[in-house]
Amino acid sequence: MTVPATTAASLDDPALRERFLGMVGDGDEYAAVELTTSLLDAGVPAQQILLDLIAPTQARVGELWAANEWSVAREHAATAISERAVAAVAGRTMVRPHRGRVTVACVDGEWHALPVRILAEILRLDGWRVDFLGASVPGPHLVTHLHQTGPDAVAVSCMLPTRLPRAHAAITACRSAGVPVIAGGRGFGPDGRYAQRLGADAWAGGAREAAGRLAGDWPPPMDDPYRTPFLGDEEYTYVVRQRPVLIDTALRRLAGAYPATGGYDQRQQEATAEDIAHILDFLAAALYVGEETIFTEFTGWTAGVLAARGVPAAALLAGLRLIRDQLRDYPAATRMLDAATASLRDA
Amino acid sequence: MSSYTPPDSGALLAGAAATTAPVPADPAPALLRTALDATAESVVLCADDGHTIVWINTAAAVLAPGLRPGQSTTTAPLGALARAAAAGEEAFQDRHEGRHLRGRRRQLDERHYAWYLHDCTDEVERAAALEAERARTSFLAEAGRRLSASLHQGRCLRTTVELAAAHLADAAMVVLPADRRHCTWTRRVRGGPVEEGSLRETVVSEVPGLAEALGGFPPIPTRWLDAAQAPPWLLPEDFGPIGALLVTPLPGNAEPAGALILARRGADARFTTEDESLARIFAARAGAALSAAALYRDQVDTTAILQADLLPPELPQPDGIELAGSYQAAREALRIGGDFYDVFGPTERSSDTLVALGDVCGKGPDAAVLTGKVRQTLRALRLVGTPPVDMLHVLNQALTESARQHRFVTMVVGSLSRADHGRVRLTLATGGHPPPLVLRADGTVEEVPTSGTLIGAVARIAVRPADVELGPGELCLLYSDGLTEARGGPAGSEQYGEQRLREALASCRGMPGVAAVERVRQLVSDWVHNGSRDDIALLAIRAPDRTPLSLRGGGAPSSPFAIDARRPERRSRTRS
Numbered sequence: 069m070t071v072p073a074t075t076a077a078s079l080d081d082p083a084l085r086e087r088f089l090g091m092v093g094d095g096d097e098y099a100a101v102e103l104t105t106s107l108l109d110a111g112v113p114a115q116q117i118l119l120d121l122i123a124p125t126q127a128r129v130g131e132l133w134a135a136n137e138w139s140v141a142r143e144h145a146a147t148a149i150s151e152r153a154v155a156a157v158a159g160r161t162m163v164r165p166h167r168g169r170v171t172v173a174c175v176d177g178e179w180h181a182l183p184v185r186i187l188a189e190i191l192r193l194d195g196w197r198v199d200f201l202g203a204s205v206p207g208p209h210l211v212t213h214l215h216q217t218g219p220d221a222v223a224v225s226c227m228l229p230t231r232l233p234r235a236h237a238a239i240t241a242c243r244s245a246g247v248p249v250i251a252g253g254r255g256f257g258p259d260g261r262y263a264q265r266l267g268a269d270a271w272a273g274g275a276r277e278a279a280g281r282l283a284g285d286w287p288p289p290m291d292d293p294y295r296t297p298f299l300g301d302e303e304y305t306y307v308v309r310q311r312p313v314l315i316d317t318a319l320r321r322l323a324g325a326y327p328a329t330g331g332y333d334q335r336q337q338e339a340t341a342e343d344i345a346h347i348l349d350f351l352a353a354a355l356y357v358g359e360e361t362i363f364t365e366f367t368g369w370t371a372g373v374l375a376a377r378g379v380p381a382a383a384l385l386a387g388l389r390l391i392r393d394q395l396r397d398y399p400a401a402t403r404m405l406d407a408a409t410a411s412l413r414d415a
Numbered sequence: 416m417s418s419y420t421p422p423d424s425g426a427l428l429a430g431a432a433a434t435t436a437p438v439p440a441d442p443a444p445a446l447l448r449t450a451l452d453a454t455a456e457s458v459v460l461c462a463d464d465g466h467t468i469v470w471i472n473t474a475a476a477v478l479a480p481g482l483r484p485g486q487s488t489t490t491a492p493l494g495a496l497a498r499a500a501a502a503g504e505e506a507f508q509d510r511h512e513g514r515h516l517r518g519r520r521r522q523l524d525e526r527h528y529a530w531y532l533h534d535c536t537d538e539v540e541r542a543a544a545l546e547a548e549r550a551r552t553s554f555l556a557e558a559g560r561r562l563s564a565s566l567h568q569g570r571c572l573r574t575t576v577e578l579a580a581a582h583l584a585d586a587a588m589v590v591l592p593a594d595r596r597h598c599t600w601t602r603r604v605r606g607g608p609v610e611e612g613s614l615r616e617t618v619v620s621e622v623p624g625l626a627e628a629l630g631g632f633p634p635i636p637t638r639w640l641d642a643a644q645a646p647p648w649l650l651p652e653d654f655g656p657i658g659a660l661l662v663t664p665l666p667g668n669a670e671p672a673g674a675l676i677l678a679r680r681g682a683d684a685r686f687t688t689e690d691e692s693l694a695r696i697f698a699a700r701a702g703a704a705l706s707a708a709a710l711y712r713d714q715v716d717t718t719a720i721l722q723a724d725l726l727p728p729e730l731p732q733p734d735g736i737e738l739a740g741s742y743q744a745a746r747e748a749l750r751i752g753g754d755f756y757d758v759f760g761p762t763e764r765s766s767d768t769l770v771a772l773g774d775v776c777g778k779g780p781d782a783a784v785l786t787g788k789v790r791q792t793l794r795a796l797r798l799v800g801t802p803p804v805d806m807l808h809v810l811n812q813a814l815t816e817s818a819r820q821h822r823f824v825t826m827v828v829g830s831l832s833r834a835d836h837g838r839v840r841l842t843l844a845t846g847g848h849p850p851p852l853v854l855r856a857d858g859t860v861e862e863v864p865t866s867g868t869l870i871g872a873v874a875r876i877a878v879r880p881a882d883v884e885l886g887p888g889e890l891c892l893l894y895s896d897g898l899t900e901a902r903g904g905p906a907g908s909e910q911y912g913e914q915r916l917r918e919a920l921a922s923c924r925g926m927p928g929v930a931a932v933e934r935v936r937q938l939v940s941d942w943v944h945n946g947s948r949d950d951i952a953l954l955a956i957r958a959p960d961r962t963p964l965s966l967r968g969g970g971a972p973s974s975p976f977a978i979d980a981r982r983p984e985r986r987s988r989t990r991s
Binding site: 141 | 561564565566567568569570574711715904905906907908918922923924925926927929930931933934937940941944960
């Protein structure tokens with residue numbers, strides 16, 4: 069993973085990044101592939117193209133979507149083009165595996181595959197034999213794969229905290245199968261602080277860090293995977309099991325609490341139901357991990373996304389109140405909802 | 416002895432009120448001394464002044480024969496006592512001539528104190544035995560847990576040598592039974608990495624006891640194995656001379672799963688009877704894990720061969736047509752099920768590309784086998800130039816006339832060809848399958864007006880095909896009903912439904928086929944939330960964009976690479 073310093077300058081050029089962003093934003097696969105391969109031909113190391121051009125561009129794409137500057141279609145198209153650019157880089161760089169075998173996967177329900185795909189390529193370039201299982205890998209598929217290939221490590225990615233309960237199940241299952249787990253992705257919280265609580269053997273903030281961690285002192289000593297404390301309590305269980313009822317009740321009361329919704333058509337009502345479901349899913353994740361910030365960060369971020377689309381914070385606040393009214397007997401959930409409400413009011 | 420009483424100790428032993436009364440209030444010094452001599456506790460009476468030993472009782476004289484009155488405890492021939500006295504400590508514990516001694520000091524009056532010595536050898540040995548038993552139990556518990564964790568043979572082998580080299584010996588090696596005249600081995604020296612390799616079957620007999628262990632004979636006791644006879648290749652050179660060798664079979668499925676070789680270094684190394692029996696118990700667990708892994712591998716190898724033809728194919732990328740597919744099996748580890756799609760490229764008879772997507776009744780391997788037959792039939796029909804409608808008729812006949820009844824299939828078959836101006840022409844025929852949807856350039860979604868009877872149910876079916884033309888950027892989606900019937904949503908049990916699918920597809924306007932398919936999959940996955948899933952197959956056919964600008968809002972400058980990128984070989988890129 070050493071990178072010659074002489075070629076670094078070309079990727080630092082902001083005009084180049086802007087050009088690449090334009091290409092993926094136009095859905096111009098051929099231009100994007102052409103650019104990456106010409107960089108390879110010019111001697112820029114593949115790792116740099118992946119991590120210093122494609123990955124930051126993809127981060128920008130996400131920001132542009134959140135800011136409502138790009139449509140969801142454009143975001144998806146751009147991601148598909150970035151994926152092709154990664155494939156082009158991968159197809160032109162052969163590395164003889166000399167380390168071991170790694171399985172790379174997104175947890176069940178997690179669809180942000182590109183960062184994980186980039187990680188897979190970085191590990192391959194670092195000499196690992198990599199099995200990339202892609203987006204949203206159900207736990208049983210992952211464990212079957214482990215029994216069949218016996219890798220030295222599993223890298224699991226989770227970008228959204230709502231997938232943490234499933235990530236926990238997957239991590240425990242992998243470790244029970246005797247394979248140590250390295251976790252990654254924003255879903256594991258700032259500095260990956262939830263990764264350890266969910267039983268992961270290691271956490272990496274990025275692909276470089278992951279490659280460094282795996283190349284170093286690996287495997288870590290394996291303790292009993294079931295020795296980590298049980299996560300989730302009866303509040304979590306209640307919110308998950310009562311989800312349909314909580315959503316339904318909230319929707320029925322919504323018209324009274326927020327009259328503007330009275331005239332919603334079917335499509336708008338469904339979108340509202342989805343929003344309430346989202347609030348509940350993040351609340352459940354926060355309860356599962358026992359971490360209020362999972363919930364408050366979500367509400368803060370959502371308020372920003374809604375503001376960019378001209379939706380006032382009052383709508384979100386109404387949603388929080390409708391859920392809170394139904395969870396009065398659940399102190400942790402109430403505390404989280406109150407904290408979120410307070411920080412939205414302050415903002 | 417009783418006639419002489421040292422002046423210092425006399426007062427002490429005599430007590431405060433010696434008397435000759437018939438019923439003495441305090442016993443005589445001689446009686447006290449006798450009483451002290453009779454206890455099992457060793458007593459060494461000392462004067463503060465120079466730590467001089469004043470008197471010792473019989474037990475102390477037996478325990479530490481070198482001790483004499485008049486000596487200073489700091490130089491006494493009992494090292495631990497001397498050190499403790501010199502350091503002014505109150506207690507010590509040490510070994511002395513094979514015994515475990517514990518001593519504690521008690522001040523008796525201003526000028527005297529005594530060391531009470533206790534022989535705790537039995538206690539210590541019992542504790543050590545208990546500790547060893549606990550260590551064995553915890554080792555076996557760890558071994559059980561780790562060995563049962565994986566069904567992968569390589570991992571089981573690595574775990575076996577890791578555990579054995581950490582707990583049983585300085586080096587551990589597993590040798591597997593010969594396969595094509597070679598035995599693979601896995602070994603580890605304590606503190607080192609796991610190594611793997613293979614050796615010729617003929618050299619197995621060079622290792623004492625190995626041929627017997629691999630041959631299924633009872634293990635030879637370690638004391639009969641001459642470690643010096645071990646060949647130099649057995650362990651790495653820097654291991655040094657092997658002091659003791661233990662070779663034990665790994666019991667398997669009615670034949671040994673392999674042999675475990677343990678080695679300890681150093682001239683006086685040996686394996687005790689307890690070590691040997693622990694190694695046997697461990698070997699039994701390792702053997703069971705390895706045999707389970709071997710069985711599993713056989714199953715996996717077989718399944719993989721059967722599965723290979725049933726998995727969705729790598730899609731060809733015909734020039735001027737974009738194809739993207741997605742297949743998700745119901746939550747089973749096997750990844751195969753009753754939905755399928757396939758694409759057949761141009762043949763000598765036809766320049767068209769043929770696509771098919773279908774759903775056979777049932778789930779799992781049984782359904783998957785039928786999909787394999789259907790796909791093979793389509794492939795053959797394709798080679799003789801059968802058009803889509805006739806394919807469905809022939810397939811229906813084949814299924815209704817087959818011996819196994821009630822095997823229905825619904826499917827869509829289409830033939831694709833390029834038309835002028837970057838357009839793609841499709842002829843689609845359906846047999847009881849949901850009609851494909853078309854996403855137009857303006858974002859509207861249409862249903863393809865084709866209909867037909869379920870295949871495999873009745874002798875004669877009616878099929879009404881339809882022709883569709885896709886302009887640049889337009890997309891046709893073939894899907895299985897697992898998609899529209901996926902249950903979830905806010906209520907948890909509502910079907911995804913065709914209306915939502917139409918809206919989802921409309922939101923894919925301008926996306927490449929791959930992105931559109933991925934987005935639809937994702938929306939359904941989000942809809943299903945934590946519920947159960949059915950098989951879902953998706954296949955998108957898209958006419959590529961003429962310009963890369965369809966997503967752009969305004970007239971931003973085109974990329975300098977855009978012209979270059981229109982080269983004809985652009986589609987020759989291999990899929991990752």
